[in-house]
Amino acid sequence: MKASAPTLLAATLLCACSAAPPASADLDVAFTCSQGESISVRFSPAHGTAVLMRHSERMELQQQPSGSGFIYSNGPTTIRGKGDDLSVEIGRMAPIECKAR
Template structure:
């Protein structure tokens, strides 16, 4: 009887570690994040586009530029919004956004 119980626990543990189950968990997490965020696509100077996901459950945003995700924390702004992680920041109001990357010249963008 103990043997059957031990085998049952091992089987359940292995099922939880299966690649399919891990894929299901990742998909569920992505779906939950999508529900808790607002995604905006911005068209920028130099024919560049960036995507920003503003998370409603936390004070953060994730900017995607050149297929790279950059996480930013919300900062205080006199008006509009400001998110930064030090060298990278986005500042905006309404449909307009200014992207600052290190010491590069600011890039102006507009929501599509």
């Protein structure tokens, strides 16, 4: 039995779609920061949140409007970035500059 062109196209599209992760899947990213510090961030696009892990401390942040890149904040702690670059702002401390590993 021969498959029709529309049937083959539909099957190909289904296979291609199933190979890609869902857009709303959580994403864990490890960063190396200035002075050798390591942090990690779990981005949860479906919930509009990110969880920053630094020195075994867990900080949940809410997504904020951004003209470019991303911003998550809970008030005293803010992360912002674009591409592989991340800046961590905690209270009045100088920002910590990080790069994804």
